[in-house]
Amino acid sequence: MVTDKQDLNAATYDDVRENTGLHSDHVQSARSLAADPLSNCQNRLFDGGNASEPTFRGTVVVYGTRTITYNDDHCTIATVDGRIRAEYITPEDSEGTPFEEYWECNEWERKEATLHKRDGEYYLHIAVEKEPATDASTVENGAVLGVDLNVDGYLAVTSTGAFLGNADYLNHKRDEYERRRGRLQQTGTRSAHLTIQSLGDTFARWSEDYLHRVSKAIVRESRRHDCPATAFENLENIRKRISNALKFQQWAFRTILEYTEYKAEEDGILVDTVQPAYTSQRCSHGKCGFTHEDNRDGDEFECLKCGKQLHADYNAARNIGWRLVQYWLKSGAGRANCRVALKSGMLNANGEFTSATSRGQSGSPLTSQPL
Structure with a gap:
């Protein structure tokens, strides 16, 4: 099982680039996305546990500084058909929203972004960063x-x-999710598989939000x-x-x-x-x-x-x-x-x-x- 990112890059980069037409940064992002869960699987196997091959739905695309350019009302992003222009849809009244605090404030610099697709709509999650007030x-x-x-x-x-x-409470929510996922896995239908993915996304968002607040x-x-x-x-x-x-x-x-x-x-x-x-x-x-x-x-x-x-x-x-x-x-x-x-x-x-x-x-x- 290959988990080292440099080894994966040497073994897969040329083939993936040729077969998909992806930008080089996207190929490297996909490699990183695969390496982390492979490493987790390897750790579980070494600890005597079971691990199945990781699968991905492909609904998230990572954009770095070379593949996305930000403007006031739109951005341009790299795709397999070249760069495209995407207009932002933001609140008319941004007062009291993250847009006012982070987006409209020049102190924050826009960095890496992830593009998500849900129910036919695209959402751009943008990481922002600013220099610390002191060193x-x-x-x-x-x-x-x-x-x-x-x-x-x-x-x-x-x-x-x-x-x-x-x-x-955090552990209870995790156990509850695992029980529901286990019951659905026993069903084995495509509908159950889609529900498992939806449950996983919901739990991941909830737990990350909870830890953000802590x-x-x-x-x-x-x-x-x-x-x-x-x-x-x-x-x-x-x-x-x-x-x-x-x-x-x-x-x-x-x-x-x-x-x-x-x-x-x-x-x-x-x-x-x-x-x-x-x-x-x-x-x-x-x-x-x-x-x-x-x-x-x-x-x-x-x-x-x-x-x-x-x-x-x-x-x-x-x-x-x-x-x-x-x-x-x-x-x-x-x-x-x-x-x-x-x-x-x-x-x-x-x-x-x-x-x-x-x-x-x-x-x-x-x-x-x-x-």
């Missing part, structure tokens, strides 16, 4: 927001005490506490920690991180990852730092040394933020004044706590934000 790589001081991701309970918990999303809430929490940096667990370690049966959760974690990265970049917020070892067992209270597996019992955390009681995921989020501050200090990155943002103040790398009240701010309570 995130130069973050030297300020607060770090720690974020703990979970396979059950709350999907994401921050070091400032925000409980975001519902992992159980990532947006994380960035909003960073802004609210003036955090120029946000810390997550290293995803490679998450994949080793949770079982192979939880591939969906791994995808969800990766997607939240990716969505948070590009949303945070707009505000000049750096997103970084840390090694997660013992973040759920370590006491995050002040200078304690006592680490023991019996400190945690489900959602409850009680330090066996100092007696501090916290929600276990909230404690882990504080440790994740603290771990990034520690890493910066040890690596000589020049961020000596960085601190971890907590719900009631700031904790520096030496374990010294400064309350929000003493800094002239009011602490925020532990909050669960519905999505």
